Amino acid sequence: MTEELAFNSKHTIAYEANARVSIPTYDMLFTMVQSYFRAQLGEKEPSLLVVGAGGGNELAAWGPSNPKWTFTGIDPSKEMLQMAMHKSIQLGLESRVKLIEGTIADLSPADSKFDAASCILVLHFIKDVQQKLELLRTIKDKLKPGAPFVLVTAYGDPDDAELQDRINVWKSFFFDVGYDSSKLDEMGKGIMNISFIPEQKIENLLAESGFTNSTRFYSTGLFAGWICHAE
Numbered sequence: 376m377t378e379e380l381a382f383n384s385k386h387t388i389a390y391e392a393n394a395r396v397s398i399p400t401y402d403m404l405f406t407m408v409q410s411y412f413r414a415q416l417g418e419k420e421p422s423l424l425v426v427g428a429g430g431g432n433e434l435a436a437w438g439p440s441n442p443k444w445t446f447t448g449i450d451p452s453k454e455m456l457q458m459a460m461h462k463s464i465q466l467g468l469e470s471r472v473k474l475i476e477g478t479i480a481d482l483s484p485a486d487s488k489f490d491a492a493s494c495i496l497v498l499h500f501i502k503d504v505q506q507k508l509e510l511l512r513t514i515k516d517k518l519k520p521g522a523p524f525v526l527v528t529a530y531g532d533p534d535d536a537e538l539q540d541r542i543n544v545w546k547s548f549f550f551d552v553g554y555d556s557s558k559l560d561e562m563g564k565g566i567m568n569i570s571f572i573p574e575q576k577i578e579n580l581l582a583e584s585g586f587t588n589s590t591r592f593y594s595t596g597l598f599a600g601w602i603c604h605a606e
């Protein structure tokens with residue numbers, strides 16, 4: 376498949392549109408994280424680790440206006456990474472972007488440690504709590520002491536009515552752009568296939584992985600974001 380065809384594939388185009396319906400503040404999230412990283416990283420020439428870089432939205436949001444930042448993006452999806460590469464080339468970022476097809480285990484142990492990392496909208500695709508912990512621990516091990524880390528993931532207790540209320544809010548975002556009710560009911564059931572865990576458990580996982588001072592800075596519908604620092 377040529378890069379252009381892959382970029383235009385149904386799946387990747389649907390991702391771009393759906394993300395912004397599912398999370399109406401999706402673009403603002405990247406702006407907020409950029410502000411946080413800028414304040415934390417100052418005038419350095421920082422190296423950023425982007426876990427789940429598929430689609431390239433972190434690169435596109437942060438690359439152009441931060442010419443000193445370099446990015447290492449990791450993602451197991453070839454198709455999503457092709458989209459990330461396409462965006463990097465279009466924005467003239469390719470000399471500052473390295474993309475790795477795989478998981479964080481595929482990062483070379485010889486790579487020097489990073490100044491900052493993000494893991495945006497990835498953790499809820501990992502079902503097993505032990506594997507979530509391993510991913511967070513490995514990210515922490517790849518960071519310099521004190522480096523800022525941003526985690527954004529779905530959250531909530533699957534057995535609590537509070538999550539069902541937020542799923543109804545989430546369905547209303549799609550209703551508003553014209554989805555019909557039968558499709559929305561299906562989507563409401565389907566979304567329970569991602570791995571929701573309660574907020575407190577996410578904060579415990581961050582602490583157990585070696586991140587300190589975690590603070591929730593963002594929340595929209597089903598998703599929330601935490602800032603914290605590598606020990």
Ligand SMILES: C[S@@+](CC[C@H](N)C(=O)[O-])C[C@H]1O[C@@H](n2cnc3c(N)ncnc32)[C@H](O)[C@@H]1O
Pocket residue numbers: 394426427428429430431432433449450451452455477478479494495496497500501510
């Ligand atoms: C919803 S997309 C988010 C992409 C991007 N962070 C964003 O916010 O636009 C989730 C991405 O996580 C990737 N992913 C799934 N499991 C992963 C893992 N274990 N490590 C890194 N990326 C993973 C998927 O391939 C997919 O590209």
